Amino acid sequence: MRRLSKFLIRISSFISKELTEILRQPRLILTLVFGPFLIMFLFGLGYPEQNRTLRTTFVAEDPSTLQGNMELFTGSASPAIANQEVESDLDLALAKLALNQTDLVIAIPEKPLETVENNQQAVFVIYHNEVDPFQIAYINSIARIYVDDVNRRLLQTVTEQGQANAGDLQTNLEGAIAKTQALKQAIPPGDTSTAAQVTDLEKDLTTAHDQLATFRSLGASVLVNPFNADTKPLSSIVFTPTEFFAPAVIVLLLQHLSITFASLSIVRERRSGIIELFRVAPISAFETLIGKFLSYLLFEILLAGVITFLAVWLLKVPMFGHWTSYALAVVVLLFTSLGVGFLISLISQTDTQAVQYSMLLLLASIFFSGFFLDLRLMWEPMKVLAWSLPATYGIRMLQDIMLRGASAPALVLYGLALIGVALFFVDWLVLRRRMEG
Amino acid sequence: MNSTTDRNTGDVVQAQELTKMFGEEAAVDSLTLHVPRGTIFGFIGPSGCGKTTTVRLMTGVHKPTSGQVTVLGKDPYKFSKSDREKIGYLIQNFVLYPELTVWENLNFAASFYGVSLLGRAKRFNRLLEFVELKEDKGKLASALSGGMKRRLSLAATLVHNPELLFLDEPTAGIDPLLRRKFWDYFKELQNEGHTLFVTTQYVGEAAYCDLVGVMYDGKLLMVETPDALRKKAFGGEIVSIKTSEWIKFESRKKLETLPSVHGKIKVISDQEIELIVDEASTAIPALIEACKAERISIETIEEISPPFDDVFVKLIEKETNNEKVV
Numbered sequence: 001m002r003r004l005s006k007f008l009i010r011i012s013s014f015i016s017k018e019l020t021e022i023l024r025q026p027r028l029i030l031t032l033v034f035g036p037f038l039i040m041f042l043f044g045l046g047y048p049e050q051n052r053t054l055r056t057t058f059v060a061e062d063p064s065t066l067q068g069n070m071e072l073f074t075g076s077a078s079p080a081i082a083n084q085e086v087e088s089d090l091d092l093a094l095a096k097l098a099l100n101q102t103d104l105v106i107a108i109p110e111k112p113l114e115t116v117e118n119n120q121q122a123v124f125v126i127y128h129n130e131v132d133p134f135q136i137a138y139i140n141s142i143a144r145i146y147v148d149d150v151n152r153r154l155l156q157t158v159t160e161q162g163q164a165n166a167g168d169l170q171t172n173l174e175g176a177i178a179k180t181q182a183l184k185q186a187i188p189p190g191d192t193s194t195a196a197q198v199t200d201l202e203k204d205l206t207t208a209h210d211q212l213a214t215f216r217s218l219g220a221s222v223l224v225n226p227f228n229a230d231t232k233p234l235s236s237i238v239f240t241p242t243e244f245f246a247p248a249v250i251v252l253l254l255q256h257l258s259i260t261f262a263s264l265s266i267v268r269e270r271r272s273g274i275i276e277l278f279r280v281a282p283i284s285a286f287e288t289l290i291g292k293f294l295s296y297l298l299f300e301i302l303l304a305g306v307i308t309f310l311a312v313w314l315l316k317v318p319m320f321g322h323w324t325s326y327a328l329a330v331v332v333l334l335f336t337s338l339g340v341g342f343l344i345s346l347i348s349q350t351d352t353q354a355v356q357y358s359m360l361l362l363l364a365s366i367f368f369s370g371f372f373l374d375l376r377l378m379w380e381p382m383k384v385l386a387w388s389l390p391a392t393y394g395i396r397m398l399q400d401i402m403l404r405g406a407s408a409p410a411l412v413l414y415g416l417a418l419i420g421v422a423l424f425f426v427d428w429l430v431l432r433r434r435m436e437g
Numbered sequence: 438m439n440s441t442t443d444r445n446t447g448d449v450v451q452a453q454e455l456t457k458m459f460g461e462e463a464a465v466d467s468l469t470l471h472v473p474r475g476t477i478f479g480f481i482g483p484s485g486c487g488k489t490t491t492v493r494l495m496t497g498v499h500k501p502t503s504g505q506v507t508v509l510g511k512d513p514y515k516f517s518k519s520d521r522e523k524i525g526y527l528i529q530n531f532v533l534y535p536e537l538t539v540w541e542n543l544n545f546a547a548s549f550y551g552v553s554l555l556g557r558a559k560r561f562n563r564l565l566e567f568v569e570l571k572e573d574k575g576k577l578a579s580a581l582s583g584g585m586k587r588r589l590s591l592a593a594t595l596v597h598n599p600e601l602l603f604l605d606e607p608t609a610g611i612d613p614l615l616r617r618k619f620w621d622y623f624k625e626l627q628n629e630g631h632t633l634f635v636t637t638q639y640v641g642e643a644a645y646c647d648l649v650g651v652m653y654d655g656k657l658l659m660v661e662t663p664d665a666l667r668k669k670a671f672g673g674e675i676v677s678i679k680t681s682e683w684i685k686f687e688s689r690k691k692l693e694t695l696p697s698v699h700g701k702i703k704v705i706s707d708q709e710i711e712l713i714v715d716e717a718s719t720a721i722p723a724l725i726e727a728c729k730a731e732r733i734s735i736e737t738i739e740e741i742s743p744p745f746d747d748v749f750v751k752l753i754e755k756e757t758n759n760e761k762v763v
Contacts, residue, residue, distance in 0.1 A: 005553075009548050009552070009554070010548060010551050013544075013545050013548030013549040017537065020536075021534060021536045024536050024537075272530075273529075273530055273532045274533070276493075277526060277528060279498050280498060280521065281521060282518035282520075282522045283550075283551075284518075
C-alpha cells in the first residue's frame with residue numbers, strides 16, 4: 001500500500017509540473033486552441049465550393065473557313081471555360097498566355113467541317129501555362145469536356161439537319177405509297193405475281209415511312225446523347241471542402257502538438273542536467289514515463305475537447321458518429337503520438353533537433369497520411385510508410401466517425417493502439433538506458 | 438560490505454581503489470577514502486580534477502571501471518528506491534524548472550522523492566526559512582538571482598530529509614558573503630545529524646570541513662583534517678616571531694638547531710621570522726627560552742595559519758615535484 005502510494009506520488013510530480021508549466025503560458029494555450037480553429041475558418045473562407053474558371057482565348061486564324069459556325073466552337077456548355085475573346089493570331093494569343101492575361105488558348109483547326117467531311121479528325125490544340133500537375137490534370141479534363149461538348153453540338157446540328165431533310169423524304173415516300181396503291185389497283189385480276197410484288201413494295205415503302213417518322217419524332221439531343229450518368233453517394237449529404245478536411249485537420253493538429261510537446265520534454269531535461277537528478281532519485285524510468293504520458297495526455301485531451309467543440313459548434317463541422325467512438329479514437333491517437341514524441345525526445349541531442357524531427361513528421365503526415373491525396377492512389381510499398389504514421393489511422397477513424405457516422409474501423413483502432421503500446425515500451429527501454437547512464 | 442559493518446565503523450562512504458576511465462583517460466584513479474557519519478567531508482581540487490565524477494560514482498550515476506565503493510553500506514549502482522530516499526544530491530548547476538515558482542519546484546522535488554502530501558507545507562516553510570527564501574516562495578525560479586537559485590536547489594535537495602548529502606560545488610559562482618552563509622547552513626545540517634560530502638574548488642572552504650580530501654588530476658592526494666593539511670603542506674606548524682630589534686644571523690642559526698624546529702627559518706623582515714615546528718604548543722616555550730638565551734627580545738610569538746590557497750598550492754607543488762606528501 002505504501003509502495004503504491006509512493007508510486008502515485010512520484011507520478012503526480014510530473015503531472016502537476018508539466019501541466020503547471022504549460023498553463024503558465026496563456027499565450028501558448030490561446031494559440032493552441034484558437035490557432036487551429038482560425039486555420040480551419042480561413043480555410044473555409046479561402047476555398048469556396050467552386051471550380052476554377054479558366055479565362056479562354058479562342059484562335060481562329062481564318063474565320064471564313066468556319067462556315068459561319070463560330071458559335072459552335074467558342075460557346076461551351078462548361079462553366080469552367082469563360083470565353084474571353086477570339087483572336088486571329090496564335091502567336092499573339094500565346095504571348096498573352098505567357099503574360100498570364102489568359103489561362104487557356106484554344107486553337108480552332110482550319111476548315112474543321114471540311115476536314116470531318118473528308119473523313120478525318122479535326123484536332124483542337126489547347127495551350128496552357130501551368131506547372132502544377134493537379135492544375136494540368138484539371139485542364140486536361142476540361143479540354144476533354146470541351147471537345148465532347150463541341151462534338152455533341154456538331155452532331156446535334158447535323159442530326160437536326162438530317163431530321164429536316166427527312167421531312168422531304170417522308171413526303172416523297174407518302175407520294176410513292178399512293179402511287180403504289182394506284183398501281184396495285186391497275187393490275188389485272190389474274191396477274192397475281194405482279195400484284196404480290198407491288199404489295200411487297202408498298203409494305204417496304206410504308207416501313208421506311210414509319211421509320212422516318214420515328215427518326216423525326218425523336219429530339220436531336222436525345223439521339224446524340226441517348227444515355228447519361230448520374231452519380232449518387234450513399235449518404236445524401238454533400239460536404240464542403242472545410243467540412244471534409246476538418247477531421248483530418250483536427251488529427252494533424254493533435255498529432256503535431258502531441259509530438260512537439262513530448263519531443264521537447266525529455267530533451268530539455270537532459271540538456272539542463274536534471275536527468276542526472278532523476279538517476280539518483282528514487283524514481284524509475286517507468287514512473288517518469290507514466291507521469292509524463294499522463295500529464296501530456298490530460299492536457300491534450302483538454303485541448304482536443306476545446307478544438308472539437310469550436311469545430312463542431314462554431315464551424316458546424318458535421319459529427320454523425322458517436323461521441324464515445326470519437327473520444328476513444330482521439331485518446332488512442334494522442335497516446336501513440338506522445339509515444340512518437342517521447343522517442344524523438346530521447347534520441348535528440350538538442351531542442352532544435354527535436355523540433356526539426358517533429359516538423360519532418362508533420363510534413364510526412366501531410367503527404368502520406370491521406371490528408372489531401374487519397375491513400376488508394378499510393379504505390380503499394382509506400383503504404384507501409386503511410387500506415388506507420390499515427391495521422392493516417394487518425395484521419396481514417398475521424399472521417400469514418402464524423403462524416404460517415406460509422407464506428408472507427410476495429411483494425412485501424414487496434415492497430416494504432418498496438419503501435420502506441422509498442423512505442424511506450426521502446427520509450428521506456430531507451431529512457432531506462434539514459435537514466436542508467 | 439553491509440550496512441551493519443558501516444554502522445559499526447561509522448563510515449557512510451567507503452571507497453577502495455575506485456577508478457573510472459573515460460576511454461584511455463582516468464577521471465578518477467585508484468581513490469580510497471572513508472567518510473565518517475556526521476561529518477562534513479570537503480572534497481577539494483581544481484576544476485576538472487575528478488570531483489564530480491567521484492560524486493557520480495558515489496551516487497550511482499556512473500559505474501566504476503574498477504575498485505569498489507559503498508554508500509550507506511550498499512553499492513550505489515545497485516541502490517534500491519529506499520536507499521535512494523536516504524540520499525540528497527545537489528547538482529553543480531541550477532537544474533530546477535524556471536517556469537515553476539519556488540514553492541512549486543519544492544513540490545515537484547518532494548513528489549519526485551515520494552514525500553507524503555501530509556505535512557509538506559510545514560516542511561517547505563521550514564526549509565524556505567532555513568535558506569531564507571520564505572518571502573520569495575511565490576516567485577518564478579526564473580526571476581531569482583543566481584544565489585537564490587542555489588539556495589532553492591539546496592532546499593529541494595533537503596526536501597526529503599536525506600541522511601547523506603552530496604553537494605557538488607554548492608558555492609560555485611556566488612559571492613563570498615553568500616558562500617559563508619552556505620557553510621553556516623551546512624554546519625546547521627551537520628548539527629541536525631546529516632553527513633555532508635561537499636565538493637568545492639574554493640580551497641579556503643577547507644577550513645569549514647571536518648575532513649578534507651585533496652584531489653588533483655584524478656588522484657586523491659590526501660585526506661586530513663584542515664590543520665593536518667597545513668602541517669603536511671609545510672612540514673609542520675608555523676610559528677611567527679616578531680622582535681623589537683634586528684635578529685642576528687648567528688641567533689637565527691642557533692634557533693634552527695633546536696630539535697623541534699624543521700628546516701630553514703624564513704626571514705620575513707629584519708625583525709620578523711617564521712619557523713616550522715612539530716607542535717606549536719610545545720615548541721613555543723622552547724623557542725621563548727632559546728630567544729632569551731640569545732638575548733632576542735620577543736615582541737610577539739604565535740602560531741599562524743597560512744591561507745588554504747597557499748596550503749593547496751604547496752601540496753600541488755609537492756605532488757608535481759613527486760614529493761611524498763601522504
